[in-house]
Amino acid sequence: MGSEDKEISTVIRVREFIVEKDLAAVEELERRCQVGLSGDLGDDGHGGGGGGGGGGGCATSKKKKKKKRGMSLHVEQIGDPFARVRHATEHAMLVAEYGEEDEVVGVIKACVRMVSRGDTSSSCCCKRKMKFVKVACLLGLRVSPSHRRLGIATELVRRAEAWCEARGAAYATMATTASNVASLALFAGRFAYAPFRRPLFLGHPVHRHRTRLPRAHRVMQLPPQIATAAYAALLSPAGAAEFVPADLPALLAHKLTLGTYLAIERNPDPALPPSFAVLSIWDATRSLRLRVGGAPPLLRASLAAARALDRHAPWLRVPSVPDVFRPFGTYLLYGLRMSGPAGPALLRSLCRHAHNIARKNLACAVVAADLGPNDPAGAAVPHWDSFSCDEDVWCMKKLNASTANSNASDDWTTAPPAGVLFVDPREF
Structure with a gap:
């Protein structure tokens, strides 16, 4: 020394x-x-x-x-x-x-x-x-x-x-x-x-209105034990995944994991490989508060006007953004995987399903996911650049x-x- x-x-x-x-x-x-x-x-x-x-x-x-x-x-x-x-x-x-x-x-x-x-x-x-x-x-x-x-x-x-x-x-x-x-x-x-x-951090604001899922897609919630087996099959091949926790079963069964969801096609084409998508949802509203700073006054005013219009005329289904200039919470999506020709569309449906779950929590204003830069799932995740980071x-x-x-x-x-x-x- x-x-x-x-x-x-x-x-x-x-x-x-x-x-x-x-x-x-x-x-x-x-x-x-x-x-x-x-x-x-x-x-x-x-x-x-x-x-x-x-x-x-x-x-x-x-x-x-x-x-x-x-x-x-x-x-x-x-x-x-x-x-x-x-x-x-x-x-x-x-x-x-x-x-x-x-x-x-x-x-x-x-x-x-x-x-x-x-x-x-x-x-x-x-x-x-x-x-x-x-x-x-x-x-x-x-x-x-x-x-x-x-x-x-x-x-x-x-x-x-x-x-x-x-x-x-x-x-x-x-x-x-x-x-x-x-x-x-x-x-x-x-x-x-x-x-x-x-x-890559990909975020999307939570709107007041429910997002419609394609009728051709079916979303199911997996029990933690089945979710663990599914992820083991998807992530286990040598060299396939980094930073998967050894206590993944405990993570999937954690009280803040709101569920693991699987999306499949209702009537798949038998001539094509099977398609599916899976993700898990984590409630981070109890541990984090996010806030957007540095927004110009005109943007703040326009977003406030959109919220006001949506409150008074909800039938117009204006995609109003929550007040993100005050502290807000988020739901984190993890374990995003997809496979097959319809995999990207199925993953987008799961992200919409997560949005519909998040809109029931008034403390949640953004749904976000973290992915590797070369992960093909990144192209399928809906996001706004203003809530994303590279x-x-x-x-x-x-x-x-x-x-x-x-x-x-x-x-x-x-x-x-x-x-x-x-x-x-x-x-x-």
């Missing part, structure tokens, strides 16, 4: 979060950071700088900025501070104290979980068993705006990595946006994380050569993308 590190350690103390002692201070820290969807730390939404200002969100956090209008999406975490990591058996929240007054000026969350790594090195594509590896997820890094550039974020990340490595994590992941220079400087620069995957950057680092295969050809950080990028909604 150099003299600079020794000096930092004398003023920065990192320890585990204590609910009774730290909850109020961490909640105040979250408010002061004015967090955007990317988990950025800066008041302007781009994060701070230097060793104390970088920020990393969870592996599914998003931010969308429209260059011409300056519109952006922002998020606020609500409820249980451990909500995004509690599902993992091994999880922690670390806080940083600074100075003689023991003021909480920083926080980071971490969890260690088993996920599939989409092994593409096998030459046999008929293998049905996924390869799992222990991965750490670092998220929710926050540093008080008045204490940045002091090495606080650096110390938090260093301690979080050590905590995860001690529990056998072979890799560590974090996420940010391509425009978050400070976050990339911290993780990619100081800690040698490498850009890994670029997921700037996310997942970064990964190999933590321990003794737990990860030391063979360079087997290094996940340099492996090409698998066919499916599975995004766990519990960590959004």
Whole structure:
């Protein structure tokens, strides 16, 4: 440890979060950071700088900025501070104290979980068993705006990595946006994380009116046990999927998973391969509040007028957008898969079905999905550009050569993308 590190350690103390002692201070820290969807730390939404200002969100956090209008999406975490990591058996929240007054000026969350790594090195594509590896997820890094550039974020990340490595994590992941220079400087620069995957966030507003489904399509809800078997068959071929959680049955049976739905054709053409689509719906309205900022006054006024017209003349079925300029909730779609010539149409029907479920919840204003950039399902998911994002950057680092295969050809950080990028909604 150099003299600079020794000096930092004398003023920065990192320890585990204590609910009774730290909850109020961490909640105040979250408010002061004015967090955007990317988990950025800066008041302007781009994060701070230097060793104390970088920020990393969870592996599914998003931010969308429209260059011409300056519109952006922002998020606020609500409820249980451990909500995004509690599902993992091994999880922690670390806080940083600074100075003689023991003021909480920083926080980071971490969890260690088993996920599939989409092994593409096998030459046999008929293998049905996924390869799992222990991965750490670092998220929710926050540093008080008045204490940045002091090495606080650096110390938090260093301690979080050590905590995860001690529990056998072979890799560590974090996420940010391509425009978050400070976050990339911290993780990619100081800690040698490498850009890994670029997921797409596709969002669609929830209208007041029910969306009609084609009569030729039939939608059925699958019990969790059958849904687990279905996903096992769809995701199990070697190299087919990355980040599928080992506890997928628990996710599908979770109280916030509103259901797994299968769409098929009522009268399929026997001369064509069978078609189907499947997805699951997660209720994120209890843990997240989103908001659109930076919208021009004319746009706000026009959308308000559309809502007023829809209220007074509902028979016109005006597709009025909810008031997204105030905090709103969202339903997250995960596990989107499709097959067959009618697969895209069936998946669109499932997205419409999810919309119809969401419109029954007044707290939900947007239905969204996270997909890999090369996933063909992305072209079938209805979405609005204003509620979508393509700037996310997942970064990964190999933590321990003794737990990860030391063979360079087997290094996940340099492996090409698998066919499916599975995004766990519990960590959004």
